[in-house]
Amino acid sequence: MKIHFTGIAGAGMSAVALMMRDAGHEVSGSDADVFPPMSTYVAGLGFPVSWRFDAANLPVGLDLLVQGASAKLGGADNPEVLAAQARGVRITTFPELVGEVSRDRRVTVVAGSFGKSTCAALSAHCLHQAGIDSGWMIGAISPSLPATGHWGTEPDLILEGDEYIVGPTDRRSKFALYHPETLLLTSLVHDHVNVFPTFADYEAPFHGLLRDLPSDGLAVIRDHPATRRIAPETQARIVWYDTVPGEGWFSSDVVYGETTRFVLNGPSRAPIALETALLGAHNIENIVGVSALLLELGRLSEAQLVAGVASFQGIRRRLDRLTTGSRVPVIEGFGSSYEKARSAIEAVRLHYPDKPLIVVFEPHTFSWRSREALSWYDTVFEGVARVLICPPPGHGAESHDQSSLADILARTQAAGLSAQAVESAEAVLEALSGLAGDEIVLLLSSGPLMGLPERLPPVFDAIYDPG
Numbered sequence: 001m002k003i004h005f006t007g008i009a010g011a012g013m014s015a016v017a018l019m020m021r022d023a024g025h026e027v028s029g030s031d032a033d034v035f036p037p038m039s040t041y042v043a044g045l046g047f048p049v050s051w052r053f054d055a056a057n058l059p060v061g062l063d064l065l066v067q068g069a070s071a072k073l074g075g076a077d078n079p080e081v082l083a084a085q086a087r088g089v090r091i092t093t094f095p096e097l098v099g100e101v102s103r104d105r106r107v108t109v110v111a112g113s114f115g116k117s118t119c120a121a122l123s124a125h126c127l128h129q130a131g132i133d134s135g136w137m138i139g140a141i142s143p144s145l146p147a148t149g150h151w152g153t154e155p156d157l158i159l160e161g162d163e164y165i166v167g168p169t170d171r172r173s174k175f176a177l178y179h180p181e182t183l184l185l186t187s188l189v190h191d192h193v194n195v196f197p198t199f200a201d202y203e204a205p206f207h208g209l210l211r212d213l214p215s216d217g218l219a220v221i222r223d224h225p226a227t228r229r230i231a232p233e234t235q236a237r238i239v240w241y242d243t244v245p246g247e248g249w250f251s252s253d254v255v256y257g258e259t260t261r262f263v264l265n266g267p268s269r270a271p272i273a274l275e276t277a278l279l280g281a282h283n284i285e286n287i288v289g290v291s292a293l294l295l296e297l298g299r300l301s302e303a304q305l306v307a308g309v310a311s312f313q314g315i316r317r318r319l320d321r322l323t324t325g326s327r328v329p330v331i332e333g334f335g336s337s338y339e340k341a342r343s344a345i346e347a348v349r350l351h352y353p354d355k356p357l358i359v360v361f362e363p364h365t366f367s368w369r370s371r372e373a374l375s376w377y378d379t380v381f382e383g384v385a386r387v388l389i390c391p392p393p394g395h396g397a398e399s400h401d402q403s404s405l406a407d408i409l410a411r412t413q414a415a416g417l418s419a420q421a422v423e424s425a426e427a428v429l430e431a432l433s434g435l436a437g438d439e440i441v442l443l444l445s446s447g448p449l450m451g452l453p454e455r456l457p458p459v460f461d462a463i464y465d466p467g
Contacts (some may be wrong), residue, residue: 002061005029005094006080007068009038009140012162012174014367015149016066016094019137021047022151023101030057030080031068034450035172037316041141041148055083065091069167095166098137099177102157103136108293111161111177111209112186112222114339115286118278119186120160121145121315122290126308127156130300134158141316156299163205165195173205178274182218183209183236184293186286191337191372194366203230210234220293222285223248241292243285249292251284256350257349260284264291271301274309280347317446319347322453326460328439332453336365338376347440349383355440356385360428363392363408364447371401377411385439387412387419388431390450425450429459437464 005017005393008029020026028048034156042049053073058080064271065084067073075081084091108327110120117140124136125144135152135334138145139160161175188206196202203226210233213219217236221227231238240248245265251408252271254262264272274285287309294300300308314320323330329352333344348357359381363369369374381387389412391405405421414417423429428450432441443449443456 002026002059003064003066003430004058004062005066007031007070007073009034009042010068010070011038013094014070015137015139016098018147018149018152022071028059034353037141051077053080055079056081062089066094066097069125070071081389093166093357095174095177101104105156105157107178107180108182109161109175109180110184111163111175112383113189113191115186116160117315118318119284119290120158122312123158123293123427125312126294126300126305129311130304131310143313144411151153170210176205177211181214182297183213184289185219185221185227186289187222189339191367193370206230208381218296220289220296222289239292241288243288248290251288254284264288266295276309278314279351280343281344281350282347305343315414320345322457323460325466327437327466328435328441328460330441330460332443334446335361336446337367338380341444344442345383345442348440352440355438357387358439358441359384360388360441360443360452362390362445362447362449364445369402371403374403374407374411377408378415381412381417386415387452388428389419391423393447397467425452425455428452
């Protein structure tokens, strides 16, 4: 089958394109206004990609067009969509396609408000390193995996399950289409306020996800009041996990460092010593959840799990150290929600407790830009010495009541933070000149952040050379 992906640089879109190519299909794609790391990643995938939308991009004999949901793609007015309609080509979305092609697979969905990309990637990596050719679809790039999407030859298929809606005309959550046998549920806190105005709205798809598990399935769930409240929805076997002793799996004896070591404890099992290069207490939680999943399913031996966890390098933009020699480290975190931003800040403070922390923040997602979420700025930067706030982007602003840069700055300053607005990359570079040399800089965004992840590290490596 010939499949064209309109919006190929979306994390899920490119992963599904790779799955389809692995499954033997002929794949092409297009996109526009894309930034690293996805732009460079997609450019190197080895199938035809155009960086503009044009009817001429559709190959002769096209069987299927997969349409991304981003507002920048132009929706039904996209020239590729119009051309496909004129040719009678079927048009679908990537969640619908994944749901269709995976019906005969043994599907594990990794879902939750945060942690799902890391947990899905770690699960896939552990299996891959152990020589088990499972399939996977992950909405982030991991240096530990050969690709974000893989079809595989084994029955297992690991899918990162996004609760965000399929598209403007299909309000189902993406994971509602994936029919899992097994679920790893990492968290449940209010997010995506532009499409889920209340926590009850946000929670509803997770109720459905739990109900859809078969009675002989497995739900591995992070122990938390919010997840405890919805857990009775499932008839599947429930296994709990946490970072404190409880009725399920938990971590103990954690020693943080460049390599962090801890003990994994499971029901009726001898303790397992694990080590990881990942930063932060939240990643200990992620590792416990994945360990519980893989060991409860019997997919790996304990020795294979130990090796997989130790060799896992994480995923891009989740606390990557970007500088190589600077005595002022520049680390990139993923700040798409309050919880993800707090986790990144707390992780850096945990591993670098004596360094003043400077955060460069871009309110890229709809949630951060919504006036309904202005209260997030009251506490999100606790423990930060200084905050530089970039302008919120304007795409999709008409869909919600958007805060201005001045609104966000004022709210942050009212919380007692040293905060300033920076409206260009040059302004950030100027604001970060003349540091004492004992600081640490954390870049937080889910967007391009004015190119700073590429521009800032070489400047800091030159200016703050420890030699």
